Amino acid sequence: MKTSLLAFASFTGLLASSHAAPLRSNNATTKLSGVAAWWGQGSGASLDEVCGEKSFDIVILSFLDTFFGAGGYPGMNMQGLYSPSPAQRAAGATDLLDGTPLVPAIKKCQSAGKKVFLSLGGADASSKLDSDEQGAQLADTVWNLFLGGTKDAALRPFQNVTLDGIDLDNENHDPTGYLGLVNQLRANMKSDSSKQYYISAAPQCPRPDASLSDDVLQKTDMVWVQFYNNQQANCCNGQDGFLNSLQAWSKAVSPAQVWIGAPAAASAVGDGGYISASTMQAEIAQAKKLGLSNFGGVALWDAELAIQNGNFQDAVASALAS
Template sequence: MARNPVLFLSFVIVALFIETAYGGEIGVYWGQNSNEGTLSEACATGKYAFINIAFLNRFGRGRNPGLNLAAGHCGSSPAGCSAAINDCQAKGVKVFLSIGGTGGDYSLESKADAQKVADYLWKTTTSAGKEGAPAEFYDDLARSLSAYSTPGKKALLSFSPRCGSFNQQLKAVVGTGLFDYVWIRFYDSFTCSYMRSYQGAMLIAWDNWTAFIKTGKIFVGLPATQDAAEVGYIPPTDATNLMLPSLKSTPKYGGVVLWSRYFDDNNGYSSSIKVAV
């Protein structure tokens, strides 16, 4: 069972010092555990504003695109999720297809290759998200996807880097300014994930990211249980009383994205922090 994807790109925004708190929403990853229920059931809970289907982990360089989902989830093509996606959208839930993930078979070899993958994604879904460490030509993929947008139908894009991932390729991808949502994974990175003994590292990383990203809403990616990540789990009381109040003072704050639906269903994490998000 995959629990720590590598890269997520998704598509489908008198003198008193008063600190403003911005309200947010909750998103979740779904698709990596057969015991997490169906996509329609996840949307029917009313807990999530966003659901990321994880993952399309085979694409590019002439490969036939393929999904890596738990047994019983949608089959090998995003088209297998179409009825559930329509059901979720009718409830107002935005559904993203996350591309990438640990152990996948994917890469892009050129701008033309990026265009082919964009064509496939647009035909199967109108929102996509990139997960993991940025690679070459992902900025071209984002531009190709964004070009499909019309006044009546917008391609929604999201991106999910690790909190400690600053490099030239990442700067090229985020620098396109095309992403509607950026969900930063503040887990499984010892330099910037939450640790009760030292919370400052996470806050410093958050400030760096919010200064770097110029467009879209920024979400805090968190594990929904301690078992869901090697490091970075924030107990609900710490999240509601310590961390989220600090992060919510940022105008770009969008909310929290959880890994994953299975862990959240077992731990009730989203319900525990909802009032603070």
């Protein structure tokens, strides 16, 4: 996904303000808006630092990149985590990681009102599912290890911390099993009335996405479309291509929200196409004229790069709020 980004291309026009009226959804009842960012694949800002930045509204921990690893449990790859816990090792779940070092930062984020998601997948992930039944099995495992489930409590990477949502970043060009995954995630989430949970997804901008089908995306709460890595696609070529793609995505994923996926720094793309903070602000202002009712905000790859790039997230947040 975002570890080897290519081009954001000509980004001329974003969308409506992040403070648009709430939209009807068949999923989460409380809508989120603002700036989301992935964290966990760089070597820059710590999660604690990211959680202290006011402009980030959603932090997406990346990645759970192996679905069925050692002992039948998932595997993780995340900054600052290096080995399984004693309990994980004893259970044979040696691809899981002891997330204890991140627990204080996650709690800091949540105490500040930020939502913390876990992203499943990534560009180099072992994210293939053979069936909806296997997808449902993964959903139950993720529910118990990271969300509101109670089974395998000793194996939970983040101990008693309950994350706020799950992000789907399938890039293997095979959507098999993901409907079962999202349906079972949603069923588990609805079984816990004590907390509002969310499901997000990150498709590539050419439609239809080869890895995440529309029937899956419509069952999520927010869809942050990757308007990069696709320099040859019409969805990224010039104002008309981008705006047409944006409107098509808005219609296709409703009632889910549509978010703009964007690189946070020039170093996030391999062959140019990054736009400066001032250009981003100007395009956001222009694109508000679209008035898309299900716009949620902007999702940045990634949080570390945004902070290093003069706090790029602040410029985005300011434009969304104006």
